[in-house]
Amino acid sequence: MTEAATLSKTAPGAAVQHFDVIIVGAGISGIGSAYHLGAQRPGTTFTVLEALESFGGTWLTHTYPGIRSDSDLYTFGYRFKPWVGPPIATAAEILDYMGEVIAENDLARHIRYRRRIISASWSSADKLWTLEVAGPDGAERYTTNFLWMCQGYYRHAVGYTPDWPGMSDYKGRIVHPQTWPDDLDLKTKRVVVIGSGATAATLVPNIAGDCAHVTVLQRSPTYFVPGRNENELANVLRQLEIDETWIHEIVRRKVLFDQNEFTRRSVEEPEVVKAELLEGVKAFLGPDFDIKTHFTPRYRPWRQRIAFVPDGDLFQGIASGKASVVTDEIERFTETGLLLKSGETLDADVIVTATGFDLSVLGDIAFAVDGKPLDFAKTVTYRGMMFTGLPNLVWVFGYFRASWTLRADMIGDFVCRLLAHMEARGARQVEVALRPQDADMKIGEWIDPEDFNPGYLMRNMHLLPKAGDKPEWRHTQDYWTEKDLFPTLDLDDPAFRYS
Numbered sequence: 001m002t003e004a005a006t007l008s009k010t011a012p013g014a015a016v017q018h019f020d021v022i023i024v025g026a027g028i029s030g031i032g033s034a035y036h037l038g039a040q041r042p043g044t045t046f047t048v049l050e051a052l053e054s055f056g057g058t059w060l061t062h063t064y065p066g067i068r069s070d071s072d073l074y075t076f077g078y079r080f081k082p083w084v085g086p087p088i089a090t091a092a093e094i095l096d097y098m099g100e101v102i103a104e105n106d107l108a109r110h111i112r113y114r115r116r117i118i119s120a121s122w123s124s125a126d127k128l129w130t131l132e133v134a135g136p137d138g139a140e141r142y143t144t145n146f147l148w149m150c151q152g153y154y155r156h157a158v159g160y161t162p163d164w165p166g167m168s169d170y171k172g173r174i175v176h177p178q179t180w181p182d183d184l185d186l187k188t189k190r191v192v193v194i195g196s197g198a199t200a201a202t203l204v205p206n207i208a209g210d211c212a213h214v215t216v217l218q219r220s221p222t223y224f225v226p227g228r229n230e231n232e233l234a235n236v237l238r239q240l241e242i243d244e245t246w247i248h249e250i251v252r253r254k255v256l257f258d259q260n261e262f263t264r265r266s267v268e269e270p271e272v273v274k275a276e277l278l279e280g281v282k283a284f285l286g287p288d289f290d291i292k293t294h295f296t297p298r299y300r301p302w303r304q305r306i307a308f309v310p311d312g313d314l315f316q317g318i319a320s321g322k323a324s325v326v327t328d329e330i331e332r333f334t335e336t337g338l339l340l341k342s343g344e345t346l347d348a349d350v351i352v353t354a355t356g357f358d359l360s361v362l363g364d365i366a367f368a369v370d371g372k373p374l375d376f377a378k379t380v381t382y383r384g385m386m387f388t389g390l391p392n393l394v395w396v397f398g399y400f401r402a403s404w405t406l407r408a409d410m411i412g413d414f415v416c417r418l419l420a421h422m423e424a425r426g427a428r429q430v431e432v433a434l435r436p437q438d439a440d441m442k443i444g445e446w447i448d449p450e451d452f453n454p455g456y457l458m459r460n461m462h463l464l465p466k467a468g469d470k471p472e473w474r475h476t477q478d479y480w481t482e483k484d485l486f487p488t489l490d491l492d493d494p495a496f497r498y499s
Helices: 028-040 091-104 198-207 232-239 244-268 270-285 313-320 404-425 455-463 479-488
Strands: 006-011 014-024 046-049 116-123 128-135 138-149 173-175 190-194 213-218 224-227 307-310 323-327 330-333 337-340 345-347 350-353 366-369 393-395 430-432 496-498
Touching: 014 028, 014 128, 028 046, 028 091, 028 404, 138 404, 190 198, 198 213, 198 307, 198 313, 224 270, 224 313, 232 244, 244 270, 244 479, 270 313, 307 313, 313 323, 393 404, 404 479
Parallel strands: 014 046, 014 138, 116 366, 138 393, 173 350, 190 213, 190 350, 213 323, 224 307
Antiparallel strands: 006 014, 116 128, 128 138, 330 337, 337 345, 430 496
């Protein structure tokens, strides 16, 4: 038990454990948030409740071959902890990095594993959240003044697989990368990987050497950026024996500068950027490969995530003949593989459905406010982190076009500043509410599909909060504006209601 916890009795034998703040989740966001809380508010009592057996989140649960980041670690890593490895890192390298953060900052004593939150109830009378938790030894109950939701945005237990006709007829094995089985042997097997995102791009080159052959089956192409898995600026700075803290900050700023320029060009000159991206693929596959069919997406760059392919390994596998790509749609599964809508058949011993995940809204926890069940989809978001009618709670939801952790760090500063502001005001409750000047504001979806439209969002948009057409009331996805804005947010703006 964390030393700072306090206990009270609500019934014979029932101990309620209280903390000033409870952080939900020990993934990349939760560990970073715990660091900020400990560093910026050393007198605040807190614990981190994690449903899994260890820290890491995605990097713990995903074990498929080659699992790696699709963001560079100079920006996916924390701002306070220099990254010294290759820009694109394996899950093991990221877990080691997170483990160092935990050890260096004495965070292990604050983390409680195998604690799955069943329900969270807010009482305006008591100014407290009460959490019912399934622990390793049975039911547990916690109370807290403030909930910091860092549980991620998808269901870890199972991935998303469409329900195709004939799946029960197939005699081979169907596997989702999110639940990769330990006993799967792909040696000499014919494998079809359905999907064309970052997971497929990672998996295929890492299994191609073992398989008899691996085929990427995609409904439509995706943009990729092939390149060397190293940062030349970092290499030069290390040759000059610059301190790693300086290297981390300098390289981080350069990467973010380049990303901002790339994002701007993707919107303002999409055809030029598109041509550049396709040239990068052609450099590996040669002039005779059918780039138009297999690697030319129908959407402009950056309407979906663009995966980095280190050293072009996916394209090297295709060029060598160990892997191939088919662009078509599935008519049905057969006993031996797949029948495509073109009439072509693909025989396979193993079919891997790299088809994404299901969104998890607030960790699928049953929330209630003053006894009334929360309908999250009826709330309006304040900058993608607080929600109308939901007191004393902040949710970390990162960026699509920049590294997730950039926003986790910024929200860490915001929460610590908000807690200090509440303390100074003598307030025990804060929530956000639309202001009089927002009365005629247009309310719409969480994100504009014309701006960003990955499948997992489009399938689950009805579960997410609403957004307004003012920047205060939406998740703008714009790190380059928010990095300067967040430190100056007026905590006495009428959008904040204290009591």
